[in-house]
Amino acid sequence: MIPLQYYLLLAGILFAIGAYGIMTLSNGIxxxxxxxxMLNSAxxxxxxxxxxxxxxxxxxxxxxxxxxxxAEAAVGFAIILMVYRLRAEIDxxxxxxxxx
Amino acid sequence: MVDYTALxxxxxxxxxAAVVLxxxxxxxxxxxxxxxxxxxxxxxxxxxxxxxxxxxxxxxAPFYGAIVVDPFAQIFNAMFLTVGVLVCIASLKAxxxxxxxxxxxxxxxxATVGMMVVAISKDxxxxxxxxxxxxxxxxxxxxxxxxxxxxxxxxLKYFLIGGLSSSLIxxxxxxxYGLTGATHIDAIAAAFAATPGLASTPAALLAITMLIAGFGxxxxxxxxxxxxxxxxxxxxxxxxxxxxxxxxxxxxxxxxRIFIVGLVAMKVDWYIAFTILAVLTMTVGNILAVVQTSVxxxxxxSSIAHAGYIAIVFVIVSYYPAPDVAVAHxxxxxxxxxxxxxxxxxxxxxxxxxxxxxxxxxxxxxxxPNHIDNYDxxxxxxxxxxxxFALLLCSLAGIPPLFGFTSKFVLFLASIEAGLLGLAIICxxxxxxxxxxxxxxxMRMYWGEPKGEAFIESPTYTFALAIAVIVLIVLFAMPxxxxxxxxxxxxxxxxxxxLPALEV
Numbered sequence: 001m002i003p004l005q006y007y008l009l010l011a012g013i014l015f016a017i018g019a020y021g022i023m024t025l026s027n028g029i030x031x032x033x034x035x036x037x038m039l040n041s042a043x044x045x046x047x048x049x050x051x052x053x054x055x056x057x058x059x060x061x062x063x064x065x066x067x068x069x070x071a072e073a074a075v076g077f078a079i080i081l082m083v084y085r086l087r088a089e090i091d092x093x094x095x096x097x098x099x100x
Numbered sequence: 101m102v103d104y105t106a107l108x109x110x111x112x113x114x115x116x117a118a119v120v121l122x123x124x125x126x127x128x129x130x131x132x133x134x135x136x137x138x139x140x141x142x143x144x145x146x147x148x149x150x151x152x153x154x155x156x157x158x159x160x161a162p163f164y165g166a167i168v169v170d171p172f173a174q175i176f177n178a179m180f181l182t183v184g185v186l187v188c189i190a191s192l193k194a195x196x197x198x199x200x201x202x203x204x205x206x207x208x209x210x211a212t213v214g215m216m217v218v219a220i221s222k223d224x225x226x227x228x229x230x231x232x233x234x235x236x237x238x239x240x241x242x243x244x245x246x247x248x249x250x251x252x253x254x255x256l257k258y259f260l261i262g263g264l265s266s267s268l269i270x271x272x273x274x275x276x277y278g279l280t281g282a283t284h285i286d287a288i289a290a291a292f293a294a295t296p297g298l299a300s301t302p303a304a305l306l307a308i309t310m311l312i313a314g315f316g317x318x319x320x321x322x323x324x325x326x327x328x329x330x331x332x333x334x335x336x337x338x339x340x341x342x343x344x345x346x347x348x349x350x351x352x353x354x355x356x357r358i359f360i361v362g363l364v365a366m367k368v369d370w371y372i373a374f375t376i377l378a379v380l381t382m383t384v385g386n387i388l389a390v391v392q393t394s395v396x397x398x399x400x401x402s403s404i405a406h407a408g409y410i411a412i413v414f415v416i417v418s419y420y421p422a423p424d425v426a427v428a429h430x431x432x433x434x435x436x437x438x439x440x441x442x443x444x445x446x447x448x449x450x451x452x453x454x455x456x457x458x459x460x461x462x463x464x465x466x467x468x469p470n471h472i473d474n475y476d477x478x479x480x481x482x483x484x485x486x487x488x489f490a491l492l493l494c495s496l497a498g499i500p501p502l503f504g505f506t507s508k509f510v511l512f513l514a515s516i517e518a519g520l521l522g523l524a525i526i527c528x529x530x531x532x533x534x535x536x537x538x539x540x541x542x543m544r545m546y547w548g549e550p551k552g553e554a555f556i557e558s559p560t561y562t563f564a565l566a567i568a569v570i571v572l573i574v575l576f577a578m579p580x581x582x583x584x585x586x587x588x589x590x591x592x593x594x595x596x597x598x599l600p601a602l603e604v
Contacts, residue, residue, distance in 0.1 A: 008278075011274075015267075015271060018267070022260075022264055028256070031260055032263070035260070035263035035264060035266075035267055038264070038267035038268075038271065039263075039266065039267045039270060041267075041271065042267060042270040042271040042273070042274045043270075043274075045271065045274035045275065045278065046274045046277060048278075049274065049277055049278035049281075050277075052278075053278075053281045055281055057225070057277075057282075057283050058274075058277055058278075058283075060225070061224070061225050061228075061273075061274075061277065061283060064225060064228070064229060065228070065270055068228070068229065068232045068266075071232070071236060072232065072235075072236060072263060072266070075236050075239050075240055075259065076239075076259050076263065078240070079239065079240075079243050079252070079255045079256055079259050080256070082243060082246055082252050082255075083252055083253075083256055086247075086249055086252055087249075092256065092260070095252075095253045095256060095257075096253075097249055097250050097253050097334070098250060098253055098254065098257075098329075098330040098333055098334050099330070
């Protein structure tokens with residue numbers, strides 16, 4: 001059996017990749033993918049803990065979380081599509097009408 | 101047979117949302133959908149008030165305790181529904197001729213449902229689902245003016261930061277689950293209490309950092325606030341009202357449950373974090389609000405400052421080694437301030453919507469209808485709106501006889517009572533600073549030179565503003581009229597519902 005730490009490490013790496021991407025990338029779709037990566041790393045944690053402790057609630061949480069991530073992606077793509085229709089690009093560096 | 105009446109307010113809203121969405125497909129006169137929404141919200145609010153009880157009216161036995169309707173949930177439900185009613189009345193005017201208004205109303209109802217689910221949740225899973233439901237509905241609402249680049253930009257920023265905050269929250273929750281093996285908030289607290297060393301493990305610290313950051317984004321604490329002014333300014337004004345008054349308070353409802361109940365064993369860890377966050381949030385929010393030239397953006401920054409005031413609840417709770425009277429007062433004050441800020445800010449954003457609408461329809465094309473220059477002489481051009489707006493700003497500034505004064509008073513008093521005198525002084529100084537920018541708007545409205553002839557004031561907007569002001573005055577007057585049954589007593593019972601250990 002693979003030790004729990006390996007799963008947590010992998011989830012941590014995925015989370016870090018997602019967070020790094022959010023901070024450095026500027027393409028809307030890529031940012032969305034990074035958010036998904038972060039959400040899914042949390043799901044991996046949940047399932048790993050759930051298997052480790054023999055408690056099903058973590059897997060239930062992960063299932064709900066996957067469904068929510070899908071719904072969130074749908075809303076996100078709709079918003080990015082509107083940006084594309086208005087500006088013919090999805091580079092968020094150029095979406096800067098509002099600033100202080 | 102289990103009595104489900106306590107859950108009826110949420111159920112009614114879900115049904116109304118479905119009815120509005122489906123009816124939108126067949127009805128040609130879409131204006132009626134707004135009234136259906138309003139009726140649904142009012143019935144729901146009526147049920148919440150009719151079942152108003154100082155006890156737990158639904159203990160969630162059929163849901164394994166995941167859904168609990170206690171006084172804390174009732175106060176938040178009443179707050180979200182009142183905000184919903186105000187926003188709905190305003191949108192009758194703002195979106196009365198919009199071809200897609202059915203979608204707007206059902207999104208608004210679903211956002212309210214999500215907030216209410218967060219308030220009644222005692223399990224991380226239901227709490228997260230409600231949180232996401234409200235967030236997703238509001239992402240779409242922020243970008244509702246699809247042709248307006250500002251609105252789309254607001255939605256994009258709100259969505260990206262919202263997605264980031266959700267992933268931080270669920271990552272933190274996954275570690276909490278791993279440490280305690282539970283998702284129910286009481287069970288988490290019990291697990292932490294049973295194993296004293298658990299709270300200081302690195303995994304627990306990681307989890308709490310993630311949760312503070314995640315909820316901090318939602319509550320717009322500095323330095324997680326960058327999205328808030330942009331989103332509140334760019335989104336349609338009545339959506340900003342829902343965001344600032346509803347969505348942000350939902351963050352507080354969730355954070356109160358998770359931190360004060362679930363992670364109370366780790367309060368040593370979050371004491372410093374929340375002290376710094378609270379002081380930074382109120383100071384930065386107020387200072388940046390002073391320099392704004394757009395009234396809407398000023399309200400957004402003031403909303404950040406108010407989040408800082410409410411955040412001192414966490415500081416006071418974590419300052420005490422054991423639950424105490426001061427802790428109960430602090431939570432009660434926090435709830436009251438959340439309520440007064442929700443009403444005042446929702447009203448203020450609706451007033452901005454009303455004034456923007458009048459300016460655009462009368463003065464024609466202006467660059468930014470929310471610019472402070474356009475507010476010159478509004479006292480003469482639109483006397484009723486200006487008067488009500490001034491009263492709402494007074495409530496936000498904490499000037500009697502409005503509820504904003506009571507709530508700020510209780511909150512700051514709790515800080516003094518707790519012995520955190522320095523924090524109380526910072527709060528009062530900040531509050532004094534905030535009077536400057538609120539007064540600036542009132543001054544421009546009453547002493548500025550009118551830029552044109554009088555406006556025709558929309559009765560719908562005025563009605564929504566009047567309701568907000570009347571509720572604020574009634575809540576202020578309540579302790580003097582019915583001392584045994586005032587809002588303060590409710591808030592204190594709610595505080596005890598949050599912390600059952602409080603024997604006050």
